[in-house]
Amino acid sequence: MVVSMEKNRTQTNPVEVVNREDVVVRMAGDSGDGIQLIGTQMTNTTSVFGNDISTLPDYPAEIRAPAGTLAGVSGFQLHFGSHRLHTPGDRINALVVLNPAALKVNLPDLEPGCLLVVNEDAFTEIGLSKAAYDENPLEDGSLDGYRVFRVPMDVLTAEACKDTGLKARAVSRCKNFFALGLVYWLFDRSPDTTLRWMDKKFRANPAVAAANSASLKAGYNFGETKELINVRFEVAPAKIAPGQYRRVNGNEAAAFGLIAAAQRAGKPLFYGSYPITPASEILQELSKQKRFDVRTFQAEDEIAAITSAIGASFTGVLAATGTSGPGVALKSEGIGLAVITELPLVIINVQRAGPSTGLPTKTEQGDLFQALWGRNSEAPICVLAAATPSDCFKMTLEACRIAMEFMTPVMLLSDSYLSNGVEPWRIPDVESLPRFQIKHPKPGDRFEPYLRDEKLVRPWALPGTKGFQHRIGGLEKRDVTGDVCQEPENHEHMCRTRRRKIDNIAATIPSLEVNGDESGDLLVLGWGSTYGAITAAVDRCRERGLGVSSAHLRYLDPLPSNTGDVLGRFERVLVPEINLGQLTTYIRAKFLVDAVGFNKVQGKPFMVSEIEHEIEEMLDGRTS
Amino acid sequence: MVVSMEKNRTQTNPVEVVNREDVVVRMAGDSGDGIQLIGTQMTNTTSVFGNDISTLPDYPAEIRAPAGTLAGVSGFQLHFGSHRLHTPGDRINALVVLNPAALKVNLPDLEPGCLLVVNEDAFTEIGLSKAAYDENPLEDGSLDGYRVFRVPMDVLTAEACKDTGLKARAVSRCKNFFALGLVYWLFDRSPDTTLRWMDKKFRANPAVAAANSASLKAGYNFGETKELINVRFEVAPAKIAPGQYRRVNGNEAAAFGLIAAAQRAGKPLFYGSYPITPASEILQELSKQKRFDVRTFQAEDEIAAITSAIGASFTGVLAATGTSGPGVALKSEGIGLAVITELPLVIINVQRAGPSTGLPTKTEQGDLFQALWGRNSEAPICVLAAATPSDCFKMTLEACRIAMEFMTPVMLLSDSYLSNGVEPWRIPDVESLPRFQIKHPKPGDRFEPYLRDEKLVRPWALPGTKGFQHRIGGLEKRDVTGDVCQEPENHEHMCRTRRRKIDNIAATIPSLEVNGDESGDLLVLGWGSTYGAITAAVDRCRERGLGVSSAHLRYLDPLPSNTGDVLGRFERVLVPEINLGQLTTYIRAKFLVDAVGFNKVQGKPFMVSEIEHEIEEMLDGRTS
Amino acid sequence: MSANPVSPELTPKIYASDQEPRWCPGCGNYSVLTQVKKVLAKLGSKRENTVFVSGIGCSSRFPYYLDTYGFHGIHGRAMNIATGVKLSNPDLSVWVITGDGDALSIGGNHLLHTIRRNVDLTILLFNNRIYGLTKGQYSPTSPFGQRTKSSPAGSVDFPLHPLSVAIGAEATFVARSLDVNVHHLEHVLERAARHKGTSFIEIYQNCSIFNDQAFYFARAKETKDDTTVYLEHDRPLVFAKGRKGIRLHRMDPEIVELGNGVKEDDLLFHNETQKEPSLAYLLSRMRYPEFPEPMGVFRCIERPTYDDLVIGQIEDAQEQGPGHLEDLFREGETWTVE
Amino acid sequence: MSANPVSPELTPKIYASDQEPRWCPGCGNYSVLTQVKKVLAKLGSKRENTVFVSGIGCSSRFPYYLDTYGFHGIHGRAMNIATGVKLSNPDLSVWVITGDGDALSIGGNHLLHTIRRNVDLTILLFNNRIYGLTKGQYSPTSPFGQRTKSSPAGSVDFPLHPLSVAIGAEATFVARSLDVNVHHLEHVLERAARHKGTSFIEIYQNCSIFNDQAFYFARAKETKDDTTVYLEHDRPLVFAKGRKGIRLHRMDPEIVELGNGVKEDDLLFHNETQKEPSLAYLLSRMRYPEFPEPMGVFRCIERPTYDDLVIGQIEDAQEQGPGHLEDLFREGETWTVE
Numbered sequence A, B: 001m002v003v004s005m006e007k008n009r010t011q012t013n014p015v016e017v018v019n020r021e022d023v024v025v026r027m028a029g030d031s032g033d034g035i036q037l038i039g040t041q042m043t044n045t046t047s048v049f050g051n052d053i054s055t056l057p058d059y060p061a062e063i064r065a066p067a068g069t070l071a072g073v074s075g076f077q078l079h080f081g082s083h084r085l086h087t088p089g090d091r092i093n094a095l096v097v098l099n100p101a102a103l104k105v106n107l108p109d110l111e112p113g114c115l116l117v118v119n120e121d122a123f124t125e126i127g128l129s130k131a132a133y134d135e136n137p138l139e140d141g142s143l144d145g146y147r148v149f150r151v152p153m154d155v156l157t158a159e160a161c162k163d164t165g166l167k168a169r170a171v172s173r174c175k176n177f178f179a180l181g182l183v184y185w186l187f188d189r190s191p192d193t194t195l196r197w198m199d200k201k202f203r204a205n206p207a208v209a210a211a212n213s214a215s216l217k218a219g220y221n222f223g224e225t226k227e228l229i230n231v232r233f234e235v236a237p238a239k240i241a242p243g244q245y246r247r248v249n250g251n252e253a254a255a256f257g258l259i260a261a262a263q264r265a266g267k268p269l270f271y272g273s274y275p276i277t278p279a280s281e282i283l284q285e286l287s288k289q290k291r292f293d294v295r296t297f298q299a300e301d302e303i304a305a306i307t308s309a310i311g312a313s314f315t316g317v318l319a320a321t322g323t324s325g326p327g328v329a330l331k332s333e334g335i336g337l338a339v340i341t342e343l344p345l346v347i348i349n350v351q352r353a354g355p356s357t358g359l360p361t362k363t364e365q366g367d368l369f370q371a372l373w374g375r376n377s378e379a380p381i382c383v384l385a386a387a388t389p390s391d392c393f394k395m396t397l398e399a400c401r402i403a404m405e406f407m408t409p410v411m412l413l414s415d416s417y418l419s420n421g422v423e424p425w426r427i428p429d430v431e432s433l434p435r436f437q438i439k440h441p442k443p444g445d446r447f448e449p450y451l452r453d454e455k456l457v458r459p460w461a462l463p464g465t466k467g468f469q470h471r472i473g474g475l476e477k478r479d480v481t482g483d484v485c486q487e488p489e490n491h492e493h494m495c496r497t498r499r500r501k502i503d504n505i506a507a508t509i510p511s512l513e514v515n516g517d518e519s520g521d522l523l524v525l526g527w528g529s530t531y532g533a534i535t536a537a538v539d540r541c542r543e544r545g546l547g548v549s550s551a552h553l554r555y556l557d558p559l560p561s562n563t564g565d566v567l568g569r570f571e572r573v574l575v576p577e578i579n580l581g582q583l584t585t586y587i588r589a590k591f592l593v594d595a596v597g598f599n600k601v602q603g604k605p606f607m608v609s610e611i612e613h614e615i616e617e618m619l620d621g622r623t624s
Numbered sequence C, D: 001m002s003a004n005p006v007s008p009e010l011t012p013k014i015y016a017s018d019q020e021p022r023w024c025p026g027c028g029n030y031s032v033l034t035q036v037k038k039v040l041a042k043l044g045s046k047r048e049n050t051v052f053v054s055g056i057g058c059s060s061r062f063p064y065y066l067d068t069y070g071f072h073g074i075h076g077r078a079m080n081i082a083t084g085v086k087l088s089n090p091d092l093s094v095w096v097i098t099g100d101g102d103a104l105s106i107g108g109n110h111l112l113h114t115i116r117r118n119v120d121l122t123i124l125l126f127n128n129r130i131y132g133l134t135k136g137q138y139s140p141t142s143p144f145g146q147r148t149k150s151s152p153a154g155s156v157d158f159p160l161h162p163l164s165v166a167i168g169a170e171a172t173f174v175a176r177s178l179d180v181n182v183h184h185l186e187h188v189l190e191r192a193a194r195h196k197g198t199s200f201i202e203i204y205q206n207c208s209i210f211n212d213q214a215f216y217f218a219r220a221k222e223t224k225d226d227t228t229v230y231l232e233h234d235r236p237l238v239f240a241k242g243r244k245g246i247r248l249h250r251m252d253p254e255i256v257e258l259g260n261g262v263k264e265d266d267l268l269f270h271n272e273t274q275k276e277p278s279l280a281y282l283l284s285r286m287r288y289p290e291f292p293e294p295m296g297v298f299r300c301i302e303r304p305t306y307d308d309l310v311i312g313q314i315e316d317a318q319e320q321g322p323g324h325l326e327d328l329f330r331e332g333e334t335w336t337v338e
């Protein structure tokens, strides 16, 4: 749907109701305006209503910019629909802006002809100049291509709050709820969920509660009664699997995964970490969960974080550490220690755009190489990647399983996009989660520190166990006995054994599945957070009859055993990545397949249309 | 030649003189015996005589073991010949051991039937038990397969020194020179060079000088007069290029390379480093060279080492840092900073066997992946590798050239084998060395921190220059202006530009040369320190008429422009590496060539015969 | 540091770059930036001979706002970058900007070693007792028990005292000041900049977003006279507008009221230059609320700087003239093949 | 630390592993190993409940020689590994073995933070003032001017004093002893092991190969009485067989001869438990040759340990019972699709 273009009008008119399968709405304002808060509320309400959702917050780099400036703009994008959604949406169908800077930053993403609601009170001379507008865009015709509605939100909010006794400054902070109310009206959603939340949230402060709820209602009623806005959207609930749902972002899901794994293994969880965007939230979430015997250790740096986790692992708890790319670089030496001591260790890498500090709040898939190969010498570890925010839960569980089952470090790759993105998550039945049966040698067992089982896994003997005293460390060890050993053949044997042990994991992971035909002309191969965009693009292409399939790697080392098979069944392989071609390189080396990269390194995810377009190009090129 | 096997005899007999093109001799004893010292003397004398040489010291791991034990054995191997030598030799033709432990450790490498000289005085009950011999190997027939000569070195040394007035303990320390004298006699070399050296070395201590020279002469005369040993070797001088020569090992050569580069650029040298085996020697060598305005900074850790070098580079000196694999892991984050700030920086990685602490005194080529890819995000750097000890000089100069010419970090890969190995080095004419014309913008020039030239190189403006004040750092920068910039397109542009800048280096490096036929069935492709063994093996195979060629990569990123070409001209590619297949992976990904790895990870270099054998196997497999 | 005569055209303004500071409203960093520009002008610093190096954190954006040479490094490593700069060109005047996380958490070791080497740097530690940039986790200077995003039940990390750490690491110049006390801050900054060797200044800096009013006691009009004592060399420790003082009882300081037989002469006299830093250490232990917190220069002694020593060794070596590659290559044994 | 009654079968011998120590002849490490085994026996330590963690260096081979659990870590990080061990199982008694390079150069920051947190560890710093394992480069404790492989013209790095650093980092237990003074060493080790919290002991250790006799003054019969003073709690600082003592003059220690009107009561009295560590700090500054160097326990105070605090918060949180995943997943907004 494209709403037909009209000039903004004020005449009374019947409201046009547009039925859509899905809609992308973005709210934007200054970072002081509370945009993330109303974004979350809108998300709640919509998902409780029964839509599938996908969200993308977009807040400024880490230092606050002066209010009203372009650098200070904060936005929240919500994609909701009556069918399964894979991404937060390429382009916006409705944009609500609270100030001129927000307009300037976000307008380029608004689909032509679509809905634009502006807080006209903010378009003062000062406001415009802060946003570096020479002329008022509301006046100069530059918005002619959109369906614009001007709402004096400051004035109306003040009006709504006049009996609450709040000071002017406090009242102006309620503007976001006015906007939210209007949005609720626009999309035909009830404000009740938010009103209930307000009741709880502001219980201690009745004046604030009153002002906020008055603003919210005023916004809603403005739509209902003022008849200024003559269009409304209807999006039916989605048909989704029955069950109890909640929203999660990737970091929460990872934190839940760690706790669940520890619980299912009957162990305390140790999490050593040093804060870094966008991974800090995992530490923060876990630090709240002491009831689950979660021991968080905010270390002095990333090196201390990983080495403390290694000490914890030696002692027998489930040990994990989390960070982002620069932090992983610092942990490289420590990862090597975990490799040679063959201790279970989960390393979560929430990737961000680099190199170096780079664009710390932006997303990227730049650390696949680092995960696979970023250490001195032959130091193989298991590498996994989560595909969606809620998949972070599942893949974290997998990381923990593999770490403990195979006595190995496992790196789970997430990224800024997954960590910020919010998805509905069907709450799993706890009993359906895998139960990890961790074996520790018991007094009486035969014990040698590097005596391996059929999977090549050494035993995990715990300090405190009588008779099993042993010493491990970073020097090469003789197999079986674990004594320090400089012998040439032993070293080669150990290097190959460590590699083979990782390869053995492949027997315990699912095969690579193909979405679409099992063979054909073109396979789109992805990994990590591009899952949504790739799947949506391939689905759309297939709906249009194009001969394309997709497959998605969640296991990078080892790869699923059938990966070569799958690749071999397609004539060509396209690999979209948010980097310069890391999976492409890996796949080419492994399978000598002439995989072609489709690469974007802009700190932001693929748009579905970009991948669609690339698929078309490739298929066109083929047939021509 | 194999010397015919005989039992040790005492009868008077004419001496058999064996003419050889080359000989491998190894001297071994306890680490307190001064073996490295006499090894160096033998090397000196032989190279002054005019032979080509290649040496391999082999001393125990870093902690001293109790005297006389297996762990305490120290050895020194010298390969010398009348033709060009590529390696220290696979197997030993003559072995001299000062104690039972040295016999036990080294005997396996002695070619059957060859010469074995033992210090029989050390084969006491205690000596044997420290070496874990149940029976005396001199008596039990286990040495029957060799030509054994028993010399009572302790007694004879004491005898020789009896008039020097030295105490017994001091006298026993002269035993190594007795052994050296005997070796000189064996190989028909004059003791004069060593006698002259002693004169200087022990000037302050005439008694020691007298005892040492008496022992040396006694050893020589023992051979000459005692007629116990009935075989002598003759190895004619090699026909080598005229010029003045000296010996260097890889670390000295690298240190010289850094100093020469700084001199030729007219700059001070800054070297920030933290000691680590086997790289410490570079720091140590440089710390002596203050006359060249070399500023060594022994940092508190590897991170401080690299970041101080980055600060130095910003300031305009030639900046370098050196370490081994675990240290590189710690520097990963810092390398990323040098990438994004686009500063010249030379990183020398003297690789050792890993993972983690691994086998710190042993060699490996395990860090190619780390060099290429061991950093967060897309952080390309230039990667070089030296092929021989003296090649470390040339490649260090190259690293410095590229770093300054392209404003980029460059990692030079050396390894434990190169750093310990000694080669004759034709002293270059200083004027023949490249002169680096470093351009810094001068007042009046147009200056923007990221304004690039046609090679995509940004200017190197020096603090202290009026008007060019600017700020750089780890955040993504806008091209040209260098302002902090979060824009999506700029980020992609910068990522691709940094990669293209590295690619541009290819235009300034030599093509990949083929040793042997330019095309054919089999190409042996190597990199780094395997050069000697590969070349020797391929030469030998070719002499025997096998259709095999070799090519050696000194430039790993970017690769020489004709690499794909060269590979394409051969049906098969064999890649011997002291790792599990890192170049193999890289080449496969780059060129989709089904390169086959020949991998050994034993902490020691390839033997020529191993590679020969592998070539034969491949060619056999082919024809069968 | 350059001691050029101050030229009239060197006003604070000329040190501003074209970038607009981007800290939160009410952030203490603004004031420090202003005072630094004043001091640069006062010292007559040439912009081109001045380098500001920082790590990562809110405060570490500082170099962008100054029209000098600048390096925004990586987290915790500003000290090393600065050391490399200074050793490469000792004529530059080099400043380091760092935070309590940057300098004391990830960068603690580099701080230790830079200080003990006495590299001629001026280090400004912006102590806001929180990780600002990463949005509010506790730092090594956060008080015990503080609830933050990563310590919802209260931090169990016993805090470090930056000045005690510096003094334990052989510091030659140690001082403390406060973002809002602009005159004192300016004075202390100037003294630090003039000191040859590592000058270490802890600045109590307000983070208005994640740790507002952490230094209320020292900033607020109503309390500050009773909760801070301003140090002056060779003068007794007097505070509370002259009503109270600090006296030494064996090795412990105690608060006394002046008058009633207690004279200034009975009080502890400050001595910046004591050979061993025991007094400075003792002062660094005085903390609110038990004691007024000392402000000013705790310690200022002379010791050869690292950069002078390094360059000195080079000059010594070069006394017989610079090295020649020809000779270098020929050191030790050589031989000639004809 | 475990305070089990000593059982008769716990002899020092049983703590030896099957690996033969591989240090150089004359290395001070042997003696420390012997004393540690004695102390383990004396404390009745169970081998299975004891963990030795080390970094990298000659001394860091230590764990291999003990039949306890052991972890030979990477360079500088022993403290962190040990922290992870202790937080995961506070019932274990955890020892850290480290060198002057391991703990003060690459590991300096971890030392700082471990000490300030007061993790219940016993840290033995083997100070031989040199990098032994890498064959003789200067370390952060090498004296100024020392010529080593990496400082042929003499080191220009002003050394750190390990005890000053520890005291600057809020240490609760700080001591010093000497490899050859076996009884004193044993006594100090025992006290350290019994202390709850981070115990930090600097052991003067001879490196017979690369820095022989660095501690001659304190080791040699002829000199040691005049160059060391043994600390005892609540006792005056007397040395030189009772002939001399240390008196405090304002904030500076001075050597005085006893007799001639100078009595023991005039001397400085040691107090391990002073609330603020100013005295311990002052003692850490006394150095040969100006002063006799103090040996023994400088400081020993009580402060909650990090591990107790961490576990305490968990126990508090679990007072209403442990967490349930069912509830965790359902925190916040949920909705049901039928």
Ligand SMILES: Cc1ncc(C[n+]2csc(CCOP(=O)(O)OP(=O)(O)O)c2C)c(N)n1
Pocket (backbone or CB within 6 Å): A274, A275, A276, A277, A302, A326, A327, A330, A357, C056, C057, C058, C059, C060, C075, C098, C099, C100, C101, C102, C103, C126, C128, C130, C131, C132, C133, C134, C139
């Ligand atoms: C290697 C690395 N680890 C972590 C981070 C994330 N990080 C950036 S600044 C910071 C701490 C900031 O605190 P502080 O130094 O006190 O500065 P402030 O923001 O308070 O001024 C952290 C943890 C990073 N950028 N790099």
Ligand SMILES: Cc1ncc(C[n+]2csc(CCOP(=O)(O)OP(=O)(O)O)c2C)c(N)n1
Pocket (backbone or CB within 6 Å): B274, B275, B276, B277, B302, B326, B327, B330, B357, D056, D057, D058, D059, D060, D075, D098, D099, D100, D101, D102, D103, D126, D128, D130, D131, D132, D133, D134, D139
């Ligand atoms: C990351 C890393 N950097 C450097 C080294 C090399 N290294 C090993 S031990 C050591 C210092 C040893 O000195 P110290 O800690 O004093 O121990 P000592 O050998 O004197 O007992 C160094 C630099 C290493 N193993 N790892």
Ligand code: SF4
Pocket (backbone or CB within 6 Å): A063, A064, C022, C023, C024, C025, C026, C027, C028, C029, C058, C059, C128, C132, C133, C206, C207, C208, C209, C210
């Ligand atoms: S977060 Fe705090 S320290 Fe950072 S800019 Fe804002 S007020 Fe300043």
Ligand code: SF4
Pocket (backbone or CB within 6 Å): B063, B064, D022, D023, D024, D026, D027, D028, D029, D058, D059, D128, D132, D133, D206, D207, D208, D209, D210
């Ligand atoms: S080198 Fe020194 S410290 Fe190391 S084992 Fe030998 S004597 Fe001991």
Ligand SMILES: [Mg+2]
Pocket (backbone or CB within 6 Å): C057, C099, C100, C101, C126, C127, C128, C129, C130, C131, C132, C139
């Ligand atoms: Mg801070």
Ligand SMILES: [Mg+2]
Pocket (backbone or CB within 6 Å): D057, D099, D100, D101, D126, D127, D128, D129, D130, D131, D132, D139
């Ligand atoms: Mg040491």
